[in-house]
Amino acid sequence: MTEFAQRTNRQFRLARRPVGMPTRDDWQETSEPVEAPPVGGVLVQTLALSLDPAMRGWMNEGKSYIAPVGIGEVMRAGGIGRVLASSHAGFSVGDLVAGALGVQAYASFGPAEASRAGLARIDRRLGTITQWLNVLGMPGMTAYFGLLDVGQPKPGDTVVVSGAAGAVGQTVGQLAKIKGCRVVGIAGGRAKCDWVVNELGFDACIDYKAGQVRAGLKEHCPRGVDIYFDNVGGDILDEVLARLAMHARIVICGAISQYNNTAPVQGPRNYLSLLVHRARMQGMVVFDYTDRFPQAVAELSGYLRDGRLKSREDVVQGLEQFPEALNRLFTGENFGKLVLQVVQDAPLTA
Amino acid sequence: MTEFAQRTNRQFRLARRPVGMPTRDDWQETSEPVEAPPVGGVLVQTLALSLDPAMRGWMNEGKSYIAPVGIGEVMRAGGIGRVLASSHAGFSVGDLVAGALGVQAYASFGPAEASRAGLARIDRRLGTITQWLNVLGMPGMTAYFGLLDVGQPKPGDTVVVSGAAGAVGQTVGQLAKIKGCRVVGIAGGRAKCDWVVNELGFDACIDYKAGQVRAGLKEHCPRGVDIYFDNVGGDILDEVLARLAMHARIVICGAISQYNNTAPVQGPRNYLSLLVHRARMQGMVVFDYTDRFPQAVAELSGYLRDGRLKSREDVVQGLEQFPEALNRLFTGENFGKLVLQVVQDAPLTA
Numbered sequence: 001m002t003e004f005a006q007r008t009n010r011q012f013r014l015a016r017r018p019v020g021m022p023t024r025d026d027w028q029e030t031s032e033p034v035e036a037p038p039v040g041g042v043l044v045q046t047l048a049l050s051l052d053p054a055m056r057g058w059m060n061e062g063k064s065y066i067a068p069v070g071i072g073e074v075m076r077a078g079g080i081g082r083v084l085a086s087s088h089a090g091f092s093v094g095d096l097v098a099g100a101l102g103v104q105a106y107a108s109f110g111p112a113e114a115s116r117a118g119l120a121r122i123d124r125r126l127g128t129i130t131q132w133l134n135v136l137g138m139p140g141m142t143a144y145f146g147l148l149d150v151g152q153p154k155p156g157d158t159v160v161v162s163g164a165a166g167a168v169g170q171t172v173g174q175l176a177k178i179k180g181c182r183v184v185g186i187a188g189g190r191a192k193c194d195w196v197v198n199e200l201g202f203d204a205c206i207d208y209k210a211g212q213v214r215a216g217l218k219e220h221c222p223r224g225v226d227i228y229f230d231n232v233g234g235d236i237l238d239e240v241l242a243r244l245a246m247h248a249r250i251v252i253c254g255a256i257s258q259y260n261n262t263a264p265v266q267g268p269r270n271y272l273s274l275l276v277h278r279a280r281m282q283g284m285v286v287f288d289y290t291d292r293f294p295q296a297v298a299e300l301s302g303y304l305r306d307g308r309l310k311s312r313e314d315v316v317q318g319l320e321q322f323p324e325a326l327n328r329l330f331t332g333e334n335f336g337k338l339v340l341q342v343v344q345d346a347p348l349t350a
Numbered sequence: 351m352t353e354f355a356q357r358t359n360r361q362f363r364l365a366r367r368p369v370g371m372p373t374r375d376d377w378q379e380t381s382e383p384v385e386a387p388p389v390g391g392v393l394v395q396t397l398a399l400s401l402d403p404a405m406r407g408w409m410n411e412g413k414s415y416i417a418p419v420g421i422g423e424v425m426r427a428g429g430i431g432r433v434l435a436s437s438h439a440g441f442s443v444g445d446l447v448a449g450a451l452g453v454q455a456y457a458s459f460g461p462a463e464a465s466r467a468g469l470a471r472i473d474r475r476l477g478t479i480t481q482w483l484n485v486l487g488m489p490g491m492t493a494y495f496g497l498l499d500v501g502q503p504k505p506g507d508t509v510v511v512s513g514a515a516g517a518v519g520q521t522v523g524q525l526a527k528i529k530g531c532r533v534v535g536i537a538g539g540r541a542k543c544d545w546v547v548n549e550l551g552f553d554a555c556i557d558y559k560a561g562q563v564r565a566g567l568k569e570h571c572p573r574g575v576d577i578y579f580d581n582v583g584g585d586i587l588d589e590v591l592a593r594l595a596m597h598a599r600i601v602i603c604g605a606i607s608q609y610n611n612t613a614p615v616q617g618p619r620n621y622l623s624l625l626v627h628r629a630r631m632q633g634m635v636v637f638d639y640t641d642r643f644p645q646a647v648a649e650l651s652g653y654l655r656d657g658r659l660k661s662r663e664d665v666v667q668g669l670e671q672f673p674e675a676l677n678r679l680f681t682g683e684n685f686g687k688l689v690l691q692v693v694q695d696a697p698l699t700a
Contacts, residue, residue, distance in 0.1 A: 283628055
């Protein structure tokens with residue numbers, strides 16, 4: 001009997017591999033008593049979870065950049081929590097930590113597990129909890145290294161980013177502006193496009209739901225596209241391929257339009273534009289850059305502080321909302337970085 | 351009346367834009383008297399022409415890396431000829447020259463045209479005429495800069511090249527071997543595969559006509575593919591994408607499987623393997639490297655001389671055979687670099 005045994009952990013486990021869009025039946029809700037952590041380990045109460053398009057990929061069988069979540073396992077998710085108990089040298093009770101907590105109310109780690117989960121203390125002076133899940137978290141790191149390392153922007157470049165109002169896209173575009181580029185977003189709906197232009201300072205934003213992608217690219221990228229940061233794949237990737245500038249760089253970060261396909265992935269028919277324009281298309285995975293996260297956090301938190309970088313999070317209340325909340329990413333219903341608040345009164349945004 | 355007026359120039363002009371595989375009706379044969387060249391110009395008798403897959407692309411309307419051949423214009427083609435008359439400072443009667451001669455028996459150039467056609471004297475001590483159309487010509491330059499500049503091979507890399515017995519592929523594979531790589535070719539038919547392994551020294555060759563691509567890649571690339579030099583596109587590109595090594599480089603040189611498509615180009619469905627493997631796919635066009643051709647010619651002719659580099663050309667006799675000869679590229683009937691011999695007794699291979 002431990003001091004936590006009166007608490008109950010609730011979890012979402014993967015019940016089966018979804019076909020197409022996940023449904024409630026693809027998940028199994030479980031609950032179990034909270035136990036003290038192993039010797040040298042740490043027990044964390046989840047405050048908020050990051051919901052990301054990549055999670056859909058982790059639910060599939062097959063080789064990818066990370067092992068799939070096993071059937072019956074707690075669904076993998078990044079999050080931020082508070083340390084409730086610790087005999088780990090790196091963590092003290094009360095610390096705020098980020099890491100792969102999983103879709104559950106409490107996460108217990110042995111020493112090796114804590115390392116594998118990337119558990120690390122966060123500094124609240126650099127940003128709010130939601131910002132630590134967004135600009136200072138995986139989406140921000142993805143934007144930073146994808147744009148700067150893979151895209152290699154030069155002042156005056158025309159940068160196009162899809163999913164422009166999403167977690168990664170919002171930081172890609174603002175960072176490209178800071179680096180002196182002309183930035184054109186692609187997003188779904190007037191409200192997102194207006195926000196991206198009026199609040200974030202993008203030069204233009206194309207509403208793909210209005211079917212304006214081709215015309216919009218022609219209008220807003222008269223000298224072609226130097227960098228395309230692709231979060232969506234599908235038809236939009238093809239439209240951008242058709243408008244590349246010479247020596248263009250396409251950063252393949254994701255392909256959210258394809259993740260719930262039951263048909264084969266739609267390959268980019270216009271890929272020979274890479275040849276015509278001596279362009280390159282390159283994939284990136286944020287986990288390759290962990291050693292350099294502190295550098296990115298320092299730079300991005302500076303921009304947050306001086307107001308050059310804004311962030312928007314879309315917070316859904318309640319662990320029990322997880323299945324429906326996740327699917328909002330694929331219907332485009334989220335507006336900003338999607339966060340699942342697990343503890344109701346947690347001070348996420350202050 | 352000039353000294354050449356008794357000679358007749360014969361030409362193949364583009365009569366219309368082909369749909370699918372070109373037919374005789376897409377060409378117009380014309381003849382006209384040979385005239386003295388303009389002041390400061392040069393008159394060249396075509397000895398042999400290079401027939402290349404890229405020519406199919408030049409017959410299509412639309413933006414590409416080079417303007418399409420106009421309807422009624424002499425078909426563009428690289429070739430080697432002998433100077434018959436010259437008031438150009440760079441050329442003397444009797445010189446052997448390479449350049450964009452066109453599909454015609456005689457080519458006349460003003461000074462600016464000679465420059466635009468890339469007309470340059472060739473040094474027969476460095477290679478035979480057919481070698482100057484192959485290893486020391488555009489195919490060899492494409493192989494050299496595509497492999498070395500874009501592919502960036504390291505010793506021990508596994509290099510896969512499609513169209514392995516073709517003009518570009520044969521040099522890509524041999525050059526990769528010289529640079530210390532393990533080389534796997536993909537070619538059509540047992541004879542080509544045997545030649546590539548037994549004569550050129552590739553480590554293995556996969557016969558795509560036997561439907562062995564997936565199994566062959568699995569067998570011969572157990573640690574994945576570090577560099578794929580793609581001349582063909584289509585299903586083979588997808589199969590290689592499915593077997594990339596981490597940080598792989600795909601050189602997009604061409605897509606011969608798609609050039610006669612009447613349907614849209616088949617995009618690579620497995621392109622998200624670029625993300626999984628942090629790989630890049632990059633297009634190249636040989637004309638970007640003209641300033642560095644002398645460096646490549648020096649290196650490649652050295653390998654020819656010391657026997658480390660072999661070349662094979664497939665010579666078709668007679669300008670009048672042009673339409674059928676060109677199509678052999680698309681059926682895979684050619685075995686080695688396809689050359690159209692225009693002057694019957696020209697010493698092409700000695």
